[in-house]
Amino acid sequence: MESSARKAFNDNFTPKKYQVFLDALNKGLKEPIAFRVAETPVFLSDDFRDKLLVAGEDIINVILQPNFKELTERAIPEKWNVANENDHPHFIALDFGVCKDEHGNIVPKLIELQGFPSLYGFQIHLADTYQKAFEIPDNQTIYFNHLGRAVYIDLLKKTIIGSHHPEEVVLMDVNAHEQKTSVDFYITQKLIGTPVISLEELIEQNGKLYYESRGAYKPIKRIYNRLIFDELDGDPDIFNKVVDIRKPLEVEWITHPAWFYRISKFTMPFLNGDYVPRTQFLHEVKQIPADLDKYVLKPLFSFAGQGVIIDVKKGDIENIKDPENWILQEKVNYEPVLQAPDGGVKIEIRLLYLWPDGDTKPTLAINLARLSRGKMIGVRYNKDFDWVGGTVAFMRK
Structure with missing residues (x-):
């Protein structure tokens, strides 16, 4: 990790600054953020950033193989087989632990991967707030491939909305308004104009989907899908109560639910390289x-x-x-390389790709990071700790 930026941040950190940061982060939101946000961002060294780039590219090349769909056909559970699958995922997330190799070098190691959206909207807000509250220099960025804030938002719009009108594209999840990640939903709505609706709010008429807005039915051309079928598994009668989204409907999926299963733990045995366990x-x-x-x-x-x-x-x-x-x-054994005031903290970095229709391959765009002191990354393993939780990684432009 980048040592000079870390020292500068830690030297100037105070609990009061952190509280001011949290207040600014929550200001103007519909509800306070429902998950813990860490006291600090991550600062990547050039060397570690370059290793992440190589690791990501190796995995993307496997996903781009012509036979990838054939390799991963068994990954899709029959009961969650949704009609109208498209030819590529629109979102790819790669999770890497920060580890130490046998030579003592700090390296990324793949933990998991998913063909599913992550916090593509919230991470902008998070980075902007860190940068302002903690006076992080302008030569630091969270974006890859020379993207800046405006260009990134344009790429996000191109991916999610495409040629449609924003009101024709809905961000959909089960109980969308109560999800812990709903903060990302509403920030995305502000950024690109896509309405947020729950699965229960979908209306079907003759194979077409609608949602209600101001007393009128609005047609849905695309679903920006944030629904994970695992969350429906406990209710075998769910599709007697809501629209059965598995059947052929006149709607595009961004991204299609099949990619959640194809690009997942199921993909791991097909991967090789120095950064893959x-x-x-x-x-x-x-x-x-x-x-x-x-x-x-x-x-x-x-x-x-x-x-x-x-x-x-x-x-x-x-x-x-x-x-x-x-x-x-x-x-994969995480190395506690982030120096908090009272010791080392483990890091996980998520590379976030966007792949709009018409592009030949995905673009690495932005990142997400998580800090942990527990046995595993995740809220349940990090209760009662500080300097843990969701964050973002900065790197030199």
């Missing part, structure tokens, strides 16, 4: 490794770390009845 489908493991303490066992079809076995025993593997739906992955 060795990963195998469990049913293809010919011999259980003797050093199981160096591996983690993950179910393919779970969300937010549910079902992951960190301290793997031989019996755990032998007791799994559907090994084709699990992966055995080399354990």
Whole structure:
């Protein structure tokens, strides 16, 4: 990590500045932010940024392979097979842990990946607020590929809205207005004009979708999809209550739900390289490794770390009845390289890509970062800690 920027930030940090930052971050929002935002951004060195670029490019090249859909067909659960899949994902997120290799070098290691949107709107607001509240120099940026704020927003519009009118494109999630990430939904609405609606608010007439606005039905040409089907899994009667979005409808998906499954843990065994942990489908493991303490066992079809076995025993593997739906992955050990006032903190960096229709490949655009002191990244493992939570990474322009 970049040491001079870190020292300058820490030397000038005070709890009062952090509170002023939080107040500014929440100012003008419909509701206070529902997740913890860290005291600090991350400052990337040029060397680590360049390693991230190489790591990301290697993974994107696999996704661009002509046979990628064929490789990942089994990834889509039959009950969540949605009609009208398109030919590419519009969003790709790659999560890297900041680690130390066998030579003592600080390197990124892939943790997970997803063909699904992330906080593409909120991260702009977060970075702007950090920069102002903590006087981060203008030569620092959160954008890749020489993008600036305005050009990034144009790319976001091009990806989500395309040739349509903003009112014809809806950001949709189950219980959208109550989601923890709804702050991102409403910031996105301010940036590009897309209405925010819940799954329950969709109206179908003769295979076409509408939403109600000011007493009139407005046609929906595109859905900016923020819905993860795992959240519907507990209600087998859900599509008796709301529109069955799996069936053929006259609507475009940005991005289609199939890509959430295709670009996921399922993709990991097809990846190679210095920045990818060795990963195998469990049913293809010919011999259980003797050093199981160096591996983690993950179910393919779970969300937010549910079902992951960190301290793997031989019996755990032998007791799994559907090994084709699990992966055995080399354990990634985060290195606490971010220096807080009272010790080291672990970092995870998410590279966020945008891929509008008409482009030949995705563009690495922006990033998200998370800080942790717990056993794993995530809120449930970091209660009672400070200098943890959601943040963003700055790097030199």
